[in-house]
Amino acid sequence: MRAAVLSGGRFSIETLPDPTPGRGDAIVRVSACGICGTDYGIFTNRLLPDGVVLGHEIAGEIVALHDGGREWREGDRVAAIPLPWCGRCESCSRGQENLCQAALTYMVGCSTSPGGLAEFVRIPTSSLRRLPERMSVRHGAVVEPAAVAMAAVRLGGIHPGTRVGVIGLGPLGLFAGLTARLEGALVSGVDERPTRVACARELGLGAFEADGLATERIRELTLGGPEVVIEATGKPEAIEMAGQMARLGGRVVLVASYHAAAKIRPGHWLQRGVSLLPSIAYGPGDYDAALSLVTSGRLDVARLVTSVHSLDDVQTVFERFTTQNDDIKLLISP
Ligand SMILES: [Zn+2]
Numbered sequence: 001m002r003a004a005v006l007s008g009g010r011f012s013i014e015t016l017p018d019p020t021p022g023r024g025d026a027i028v029r030v031s032a033c034g035i036c037g038t039d040y041g042i043f044t045n046r047l048l049p050d051g052v053v054l055g056h057e058i059a060g061e062i063v064a065l066h067d068g069g070r071e072w073r074e075g076d077r078v079a080a081i082p083l084p085w086c087g088r089c090e091s092c093s094r095g096q097e098n099l100c101q102a103a104l105t106y107m108v109g110c111s112t113s114p115g116g117l118a119e120f121v122r123i124p125t126s127s128l129r130r131l132p133e134r135m136s137v138r139h140g141a142v143v144e145p146a147a148v149a150m151a152a153v154r155l156g157g158i159h160p161g162t163r164v165g166v167i168g169l170g171p172l173g174l175f176a177g178l179t180a181r182l183e184g185a186l187v188s189g190v191d192e193r194p195t196r197v198a199c200a201r202e203l204g205l206g207a208f209e210a211d212g213l214a215t216e217r218i219r220e221l222t223l224g225g226p227e228v229v230i231e232a233t234g235k236p237e238a239i240e241m242a243g244q245m246a247r248l249g250g251r252v253v254l255v256a257s258y259h260a261a262a263k264i265r266p267g268h269w270l271q272r273g274v275s276l277l278p279s280i281a282y283g284p285g286d287y288d289a290a291l292s293l294v295t296s297g298r299l300d301v302a303r304l305v306t307s308v309h310s311l312d313d314v315q316t317v318f319e320r321f322t323t324q325n326d327d328i329k330l331l332i333s334p
Pocket residue numbers: 035036037038039056057144145
C-alpha cells in the first residue's frame with residue numbers, strides 16, 4: 001500500500017506491505033484522514049522515531065476482517081477510534097478513559113502504531129463505529145476532533161445559559177464553540193485570522209479578531225467575563241489571556257497541544273479564583289456523543305471541511321499548516 005512515512009522531519013510516499021487483520025481486527029481502506037495540531041506538533045518537534053505513519057482522524061470502508069462476527073462485514077462504512085482504551089487501569093475503571101496511559105501511548109497514528117495517512121489501516125473492530133449511508137464517509141474523519149471538543153465542553157461544566165469564551169477558532173475551537181452552543185451556552189470567540197472569525201460568525205457564534213481589545217470586548221459582552229474559557233490555540237501565552245478573560249471563579253479549559261513552557265501570573269489566578277482544567281483526548285461516551293452530533297447533522301461538518309488533499313500533498317500540507325489561512329478542517333484522501 002501507499003503510505004506517507006515520516007522520517008527525518010519529512011514525509012515521503014512509500015510502498016509498505018498491506019496490513020493483515022489479526023484476531024479482532026479489521027482492515028479499513030482510508031477514505032479520509034484529518035490533520036490537526038497534534039500531528040503538526042509531532043512533525044515540527046520530531047516527537048516520534050523515524051518511519052512512523054501519522055493520522056488518527058480516520059474514516060473509511062472495511063475491506064478485510066479476521067472475524068467480524070455478526071456485527072461487521074466488508075464494505076461497511078466506519079469511523080475509527082484511534083485510542084485503544086485498556087479497560088482495566090485505574091483511569092479506565094473510574095470512567096476517565098481519556099487518561100488511560102496505555103491508550104495515549106499506543107494511539108493509532110500518534111505513536112509507532114501506524115495511522116491513516118496510508119491506503120489501509122488496521123483497527124480493532126471494537127474501535128469501529130458505523131456511519132450512516134446518508135453521510136459522506138469522508139466526513140466521518142471529523143468525529144474524532146469533535147470528540148476532543150465534546151470532552152472539553154463536558155469538563156468545563158457547560159449548561160444552558162453558561163457564558164463561554166473560546167480562544168482560537170480553528171477546528172477544535174469551532175467544534176467546542178458549536179458543541180457548547182448546542183448545550184445551550186452563549187458563545188463568543190477570538191482568533192487572529194479574519195477568515196476564521198468570519199467562519200465562526202457565519203456559523204452563528206459571536207467572534208472577534210484578536211486586536212488587543214478582544215478580551216475586553218468578550219468580558220463586556222458576557223457581563224464580567226465567561227464562566228468557562230476554552231483555550232484552543234496551543235500557544236502558551238494564550239493561557240494567561242484565558243485566565244484574564246474568565247470571570248471571577250471561572251474555569252479555563254486547555255484543549256490544544258502544548259509544546260512550550262507558559263508564563264502565568266499565579267497570584268492573579270488565585271485572587272480571581274480561576275481554575276485551570278486540562279482536557280486531553282476523550283472517553284467512549286464523548287466519542288459516541290460526537291458521532292451522534294455529526295451523523296445527525298446537528299454539527300454541520302460540510303461547512304467545516306474546507307479542503308481535501310491527496311496523499312502526495314502531505315508534505316506541502318504540513319509545511320503550510322500554520323499559514324493556510326482559508327482552511328478550517330483539512331482532510332487527506334489517500
Ligand atoms: Zn487530531
